[in-house]
Amino acid sequence: MTETTDISAIDTVEKFYIAARVFSALDGAFAHWDDVSELNADSLFRQLLHEISAASSRFEFSLLMMKYLASFRNGHTEFVDFALMPQSLGVFPARLRDIGGNWFVTSSAVSGLRKGEEITRINDQNASDFLAKRLSYVSASREEYRGYGLFMKMHGLPESLELTTSGGDSFEVHRQPLLHGMQINVTAAEFEDHALIRIPSFDDPSFEEDAVSLVRRFEKKRYLILDVRGNGGGDTPKALIEALMERPYPGWIESSASRTGLELAETFARHEGQLPVGQTPRTTVTWSTGWKQPCEQPYPGRLAILVDVGCKSATEDFIMPFAVTKRATIIGETTAGSSGQPYVERPRPDILFTVGAKRQFFPDMRPFEGHGIKPDVEVDALAALRADTDLHLNIARETMQGGFNGYATGSSRVRA
Secondary structure, three states, X not given: OOOOOOOOOOOHHHHHHHHHHHHHHXXXXXXXXXXXXXXXXXXXXXXXXHHHHHOOOHHHHHHHHHHHHHOOOOOOOEEEEHHHOHHHHOEOOEEEEEEOOEEEEEEEOOOOXXXXXXXXXXXXXXXXXXXXXXXXXXXXXXXXXHHHHXXXXXXXXXXXXXXXXXXXXXXXXXXXXXXXXOOOOOEEEEOOOEEEEEOOOEOOXXXXXXXXXXXXXXXXXXXXXXXXXXXXXXXXOHHHHHHHOOOOEEOOEEEEEOOOHHHHHHHXXXXXXXXXXXXXXXXXXXXXXXXXXXXXXXXXXXXXXXXXXXXXXXXXXXXXXXXXXXXXXXXEOOOOOOOOOOEEEEEEOOEEEEEOOOEEEOOOOOEXXXXXXXXXXXXOHHHHHHOOOOHHHHHHHHHHOOOOOOOOOOOOOOOO
């Protein structure tokens, strides 16, 4: 990757200041130590300091910070340098995704390169080998999300790629500027007895407002299909849940770190050799968000929700009550498994980092972080990618009409 001349450098003092702020935030706010119990946080930080002291550019420094926070295996614990984001460096006209250890085209604006094709080599290397280092920069609670998110975040990818398919065809792709003014919107399609509502994000209140308005508009339909595939979250859409939920529903069980002065003293004793290194006391506070009653006049018909591994954070807040109460049939892939509300700090205007400060459990205390929400009907990701039509949507219609017609049953996978 080439550093451009209009990106400001980061001097040595600032690099160490940023790293220290990150370490302090992890020590005080990180809620997911149980998932990384094998990590020695002190040793890992010392290694980071050695590496950033040798970093010769801002790009190298930021990638080291991304890799460091990604090692904590939490989707809301990440380092963001806006100079390295697709908005600054551009995107490829083809996007890839890891499915089962192999890489496939998920979208393409390249002539001759089709969605669903397997990419076996990149820049004359085995594709998995070439991308392995880049995957280490992607923060994820589930490993499956790393392979999903790499070509969205573009971490560490060079300015051009030569993609070779399993059939031997090669395509050279270059980063292209991200078009400004591009908008994503909530959209809908109306049919005789049902409607489809696509919700691409909850980042702006208008998305939820538009979705609620559409639910009201289609209240006479026999069933609704809500498509939240690829929706990475934003603000929990409480009003949308209320507009659709016609029965009592539970919230998450949640926990967060709460360190005392005594714990800090014992941590100091650990550093002085008075306690075994593995004994780092960490108190957490756990609470239930309780059950909620339905509002007046919610949508009364049947529901299907289309999901994938790109559903994360507030979108999982949306899906969960419908999944556990069986109010809706969840169709697709297991979600990302990462709760929101991280600690956020911006050490300089163009850099921020987040630390996962809240840990969620299902209402029956089953683990959620790193596990995600499993669908009622699982759709094979590769079969869906290669299908001529929207396989998720077809299955949803069959399900809402009362039968699977050979597509899938219960927890079985869809076959091509």
